[in-house]
Amino acid sequence: DAGVIQSPRHEVTEMGQEVTLRCKPISGHDYLFWYRQTMMRGLELLIYFNNNVPIDDSGMPEDRFSAKMPNASFSTLKIQPSEPRDSAVYFCASSLAINTGELFFGEGSRLTVL
Amino acid sequence: KNEVEQSPQNLTAQEGEFITINCSYSVGISALHWLQQHPGGGIVSLFMLSSGKKKHGRLIATINIQEKHSSLHITASHPRDSAVYICAVKGGGGADGLTFGKGTHLIIQP
Numbered sequence: 001d002a003g004v005i006q007s008p009r010h011e012v013t014e015m016g017q018e019v020t021l022r023c024k025p026i027s028g029h030d031y032l033f034w035y036r037q038t039m040m041r042g043l044e045l046l047i048y049f050n051n052n053v054p055i056d057d058s059g060m061p062e063d064r065f066s067a068k069m070p071n072a073s074f075s076t077l078k079i080q081p082s083e084p085r086d087s088a089v090y091f092c093a094s095s096l097a098i099n100t101g102e103l104f105f106g107e108g109s110r111l112t113v114l
Numbered sequence: 115k116n117e118v119e120q121s122p123q124n125l126t127a128q129e130g131e132f133i134t135i136n137c138s139y140s141v142g143i144s145a146l147h148w149l150q151q152h153p154g155g156g157i158v159s160l161f162m163l164s165s166g167k168k169k170h171g172r173l174i175a176t177i178n179i180q181e182k183h184s185s186l187h188i189t190a191s192h193p194r195d196s197a198v199y200i201c202a203v204k205g206g207g208g209a210d211g212l213t214f215g216k217g218t219h220l221i222i223q224p
Contacts, residue, residue, distance in 0.1 A: 033211065043200065045211035056211060089155060103147060103212075105157040 006092050006106035014114050018080040021109045023092030024073055031101065034067055034077050035091040037108070043091070049075065082113045116141045120201050120215035128223055133188040135218045137201030140182065144205035147212065148175050148186050151198040160186070160199075191222045 005024040013019055025032045033048040047057040052069045060067070064083070069075040079086055089108045095101035117140040127133055137146070148160045161168050161175040163184070168175050172191075177184040188195055201215040 042216045043202070043212075043214040045213075048211055059211065091157060093157075102162050103149075103159045105149075105159070107156050110155070 004092055004094050004104050004106035006090075006109050008109055009107060010110045010112075012112045012114065013082055015083055016081045017113075018078065019082045019086075019111060019113075021077040021090050021092075021111070023075045023077070023106060025075070025092070025094030026104055027073065029094035029096055029101075029104070031095045031097070032069060032075050033093045033095075033103070034075070035093065036088045037091060038088045046077070046090075079111075082111075084113045087111055087113050116143065116203055116205075116213045118201055118203055118213050118215040120199075120218050122218060123216065124219045124221075126221045126223065127191060129192060131191050131222075133191050133195070133220065133222075135186045135199050135201075135220070137184045137186070137215055138182055139203045139213075142179075142182070142205070143203040145203070146177055146184050147202040147204070148184075149200040149202060151200060151217070153197070157200075188220075193222045193224050196221050 007022045030051050034046040035043050036046055037043045044059055046059045047067045048055055049069045065079055067077045089110045091108045092106040093103045095103050119138050121136045145162055145164045147162050149157050150160050151157045163175055163177050172189045174187040198217040198219050200217045202212040204212055
């Protein structure tokens with residue numbers, strides 16, 4: 001398996017623009033997580049899905065952020081409109097089980113909002 | 115919410131030294147992860163443990179559930195071990211997702 005695949009790896013955009021980040025989890029993994037990493041706050045959970053259903057979105061910073069998982073092999077994280085404070089690295093990860101499953105991370109999407 | 119503290123924040127050592135990184139948390143957990151992040155940014159899961167000790171090559175992870183403490187040890191350290199090591203805990207405080215420590219920046223000098 002190719003592992004968790006994220007795209008784009010890097011995105012630079014202007015304030016106000018819509019940003020869409022994409023993730024393909026490892027086949028067969030039931031859990032998908034979106035994390036954000038900044039220098040100030042480190043890694044934070046934004047949202048996670050179980051069998052394509054959002055379970056906990058309490059980490060999503062505000063209504064500008066939304067995430068979907070239309071099928072078992074694809075998820076998106078959308079920011080609309082983007083702001084400079086959204087600049088961060090966004091990681092997607094997947095696992096077989098939430099309590100006992102090892103986490104597999106994607107390479108991350110580095111977002112810069114000017 | 116679980117509070118996760120790592121120490122030290124930064125560590126520079128010479129090649130060959132024995133390295134210990136510590137992690138403590140405030141609320142009981144179901145599992146603890148040790149992650150490694152290289153300068154390129156990718157994150158790799160090193161260990162997931164809920165009790166006792168695990169070993170993989172030169173890496174050893176231990177956890178003491180009663181004391182809410184875990185350690186990551188590196189024996190015979192090598193410059194390629196230079197990375198950020200992140201402790202993350204699952205469960206406790208009502209959280210379903212992982213709560214992360216701030217990470218330990220490790221530099222191994224040749």
